Amino acid sequence: MAYDYHAVHALDGTIGAIAERRANHLAVHRATAMAMVLASPGRVPEAAGILVANGDFEVRFSGPGEWLVLSEVHAPETLAAELGVRLGDAAFVIDQSHGRVALTLTGPDAARILANGVAVDLHADSFPVGRAANVLCHHISVNLARTSAQSFDLVVMRSFAEALVDDIKVMARSHDLSVDFATR
Amino acid sequence: MASLISCPHCGTRPKEEFAIRGDATPLRPSSMASDEAWHDYVHLRTNPRGRVREHWQHVAGCRRWLVVERDNLSHAVFSVTDAATEVDR
Ligand SMILES: [Zn+2]
Numbered sequence: 387m388a389y390d391y392h393a394v395h396a397l398d399g400t401i402g403a404i405a406e407r408r409a410n411h412l413a414v415h416r417a418t419a420m421a422m423v424l425a426s427p428g429r430v431p432e433a434a435g436i437l438v439a440n441g442d443f444e445v446r447f448s449g450p451g452e453w454l455v456l457s458e459v460h461a462p463e464t465l466a467a468e469l470g471v472r473l474g475d476a477a478f479v480i481d482q483s484h485g486r487v488a489l490t491l492t493g494p495d496a497a498r499i500l501a502n503g504v505a506v507d508l509h510a511d512s513f514p515v516g517r518a519a520n521v522l523c524h525h526i527s528v529n530l531a532r533t534s535a536q537s538f539d540l541v542v543m544r545s546f547a548e549a550l551v552d553d554i555k556v557m558a559r560s561h562d563l564s565v566d567f568a569t570r
Numbered sequence: 571m572a573s574l575i576s577c578p579h580c581g582t583r584p585k586e587e588f589a590i591r592g593d594a595t596p597l598r599p600s601s602m603a604s605d606e607a608w609h610d611y612v613h614l615r616t617n618p619r620g621r622v623r624e625h626w627q628h629v630a631g632c633r634r635w636l637v638v639e640r641d642n643l644s645h646a647v648f649s650v651t652d653a654a655t656e657v658d659r
Contacts, residue, residue: 520631
């Protein structure tokens, strides 16, 4: 028996149709190529070197010898295989493209909004551009990365995405925030 | 969020990000050790006041198991190390 499957984004039907973009904006990405990479025992520097040397990958710290890798070059369907070829047996790769949702918070108040739910010092001196960390946003685990002075990427498990967006709306109540799917 | 733990991998974080397993001082007996040795290891705990060594897991951060040495009366934290570095002790 044949079934028709179609992909539905975790936030379909819960956001969108905004009149205009506000000073601070939370963009929800529709399809992001993502994978977790865990270095094989004793091969952390080797795996890190392979990841960093390749400009196609955005490497986010997750834990010792463990990274969340995003890519705008590779598709969700091919990223894990691409990483597997490059890393060989230096690391284990697990595709997360459909398991997690990526969000980008941009605006002059981005750090202040996040500070209402994240207990990490987000001042540019202690959390500079390029820094990433697994943090708690209220009670939800998030991989948070600073991508510029005024923008942060948040990667959250798919089933927590709706709750996280609701939380961020509350955190931004005294700031001007709009939420929509990313257009790119 | 007054209680802060300095994870060696993630930096200073609130205790809400961690799960506490308990006393880190009992050492697992060999698999063929006596029933008495296993009974002691599994069930018997002292209940000290003051300086203690505990296993904490940074569940909302790096997910590593850590050994936290702290005062359970004042919550002064003396040291936090990755449990893997304790294996050879
Ligand atoms: Zn940690």
